[in-house]
Amino acid sequence: MNWTSVPSPSTGPVRRRSVLAAAVGALLPTSGCVTRGVETVVDDGRQVSLSLATVPTDDDRGAIRIARHLESNLEAVGVDVTLDVRPRAGFLEAVLLDRDVDLFVDRYPVDAAADPDFLYGALHSRFATQPGRQNPFEFTDETVDRLLEAQRLASEAERRGYVADLLDAIVAAKPFEPICRPTEHRLVRSDRFEVDDLDDAPVASRAGYLHLASVEDDDRLHALLTDTRPSRNCNPLSVTMRRRGTIVDLLYDSLGTYEDGTLRPWLADSWTWEQDGHSTTISLSLREGCRFHDGQPVTADDVAFTYRFLADTAPDSAFPSPAPRYSGRISAVDDLEVHDEYALTISLEAAEAVAGRALTVPILAEHVWQERLASERGHRSSPPQGHREPVTGDVDPVGSGVYRLANRSKRDSLTLERHEEHFAVRGGDGEESAAAATPPAVELHFEVDPNSASMVERIADGDADVTASPIQAYAVNRVPADDVVEHAAQPSRTFYYLGFNTRRTPCDEDGVELRRAITRLLDKSTLAENGFDGDAVPISTPVPDAWTPAALAWDGDDDFAGNDGDLDLETARSAFERAGLRSDEDGRLVWEY
Structure with missing residues (x-):
């Protein structure tokens, strides 16, 4: 049973010198494989206008502080x-x-591999028109x-x-x-619960x-x-409903999992x-005797269906519609038999x-998802990519994971119960497989508490056992000095970033200098100290420190157009002038040409 993949990158020999040579004389060439539907139209004398999107304080205090910092500095220079x-x-x-904003501040959800290859899904042009x-x-x-293709194909040494x-x-x-x-x-x-480390x-x-x-010996966490x-x-x-995907990983099994950094x-x-x-x-040989939560067996056909479906969630359509999640991870798959x-x-x-x-993608039950696809085929009109019901609609999860859905109250709670037929419960690890100790909790009860300070107080009072979501920085100083309350602090794999929609004017392919000028309005040191109460570190690259070359490592001297949190308007405006802008008599940034 062969799998027809989405288009793969070139498979011929790739040499680092030839890749670098392609950049000579064309600092930012545009890939010819994507046709742009947005033209750059600049109205001479009109003030530069930008939309900047983020989430509210209750969702992410750090993100809104970054956005307000940038908003203030953009307004100061006349945008x-x-x-x-x-x-x-x-x-x-x-x-x-929808891709309908110019700038956005968000937190990028790097997967457990923490490998630079996540940038393939983040930036390769094959995904540019795929929501x-x-x-x-x-x-x-x-x-x-x-x-991106070269690093994916290169030997470990190169x-x-x-x-x-x-x-x-x-x-x-x-x-x-x-x-x-x-x-x-x-x-x-x-x-109540403990872990060795x-x-x-x-x-x-x-x-x-x-x-x-x-x-x-309490069976409820x-x-x-x-x-x-x-x-x-x-x-x-x-x-739109997932961030890290931990609960998905409890409900669905993947072929492999990372344990202590090893797959x-x-x-x-x-x-x-x-x-x-x-x-x-x-x-691969699958574990025998595994079953989905509805009692149906897990087979190699379910695995094959999963990879086909993630590559194209609309197999009856003339145009491929990759899944809005996991497409980057499975994009290297060329064939499955x-x-x-x-x-x-x-x-x-x-x-x-x-x-x-x-x-590391969740294995889906073919019989469940085929039924969902069949129910959608009855609709006369097809919604745009990324909005189709099978990939957006709320469904009762039927995975094979170590936990199954027991009940939920929307916006209030979610309860999972142990899947007694799971191999981790039945025992029988393979020689090379990840440790699959029997889960101690028969039931996982996740309760929504949108306030970090309240979460700290409830853990301290014994009203809950663990914080599944990380505590926001402002509430960390409220953690009690109590031996009963164990406090784990780890650098996150995720990172905050300012994103540009490079298909929308004025930050499009011709707006590189404008994008550079905008990033110079970000005082990363001040943001890390004040926006996160000192509980974040500024970064120059999106990859872990182990992959960051010395020349790009953060050294405390960023490109901020100012000093100690204060914007230097003259320096900032000169950067925008290089992007073809000027300040008019009212201090507004307008197009020079």
Whole structure:
């Protein structure tokens, strides 16, 4: 059973020198594979107007502070800026699906691999016209494309050089500007549940929940969420209703999972990897006897369906419609062949270091999703990409994960119960598989409490066991000095950034100098100190420190047009002048030509 993939990158030999040579004489060339539908029209003498979107204080205090900082500095230099504050789901719909804002401040949800290959989904031009988490900047750049492909195909020895060149190209092109990486704080009551090393296994992942040990043999864990969305929508593909996806990982199994930074089999019982040039072939054997929550068996056909469906959620349409989530991870898959009920082979156009990310997507029940697709075919009109009911609508989740949905009250709570037929409950780890200790909690009860300070107080008072959502920085100083309340603090994989819609005038492909001028209005040091109460670190690149070359590492000297939080208007305006703007007699920034 072969899988017809979405178009894959070129598979011929890729040399770093040839990639760099392509950039000579064309600092920011545009990929020819995407036709733009927006023309750059500049009205001489008209004030520059920009929309800036983010979420409200209750959703993310750090994001709104960054946005207000930028709004203030844009207004100071003479830009007419409209701050568009929307609840999280509405914000993501505007940015990821409708793409109808100029600038946006958000937190990028880097997956557990924490590998630079997440930039492939974030920036490759093949995703520029596809609504969803992939390429929300609608960015197209031939040099960036080639470097994204090269780092994906390169040997381990060569890859670091390609990633360094890729980061240089991103810094030059400015599709987005990374701002800071926050610290994530979570609390656990150690008199109720404990974990050997809370910092290494926080309750921010599937493994974190499975490694919590009940102290009093209590079979119910009470966790607090600040986000209502998991209680409102359980669709694993809904990009507006998901952030990190921890609850999805509890409800759905993936073929592999990251444990202590190493990818190990999970739903797969074992696997073998074979590298042939730029290609990787993975032969997998699934765990036998696994069942979905409705009692149906999990087979290799379900795995094959999952990868086909994520590549194209509208198979009957003339135009491919990739899933709004996970498309970047599975984009390297070139072929999938089912051998029998539990054996299959996945071929990928990627080196082994990158190929593993494709094994971390949720495996879907073919019989459930085919029924959903069939019900949609009865509608006469088809909604636009990213808005179709199967990938947005609220559905009762039917996964094979270690927990299943028991009940929920929208905007209030979500309760999961242990899936007794799961292999982690039945026992029987494979020799190479991730640890699958029996989950101590028979029931996980997630209650919504939108206020971080309230969450801290409730944990301290014994009204809840853990904080499933990280505590916002302003509430950290309220954590009591109490041995019973364990406090985990970890640098986040996620990062805050300013994004540009590079398909909309004036921040489009001809607006590189304007994008650069706007990023110079961000005082990252002051934002990290004041916007996050000192609980974030400024960054120059979006990748982990281990992948950041010394030349791009944060050294405290950013490109802010000012000093110590104070904007230097003359310096800032000179940057906008290089973008073809001037200040009129009223102090407004207007187009020079």
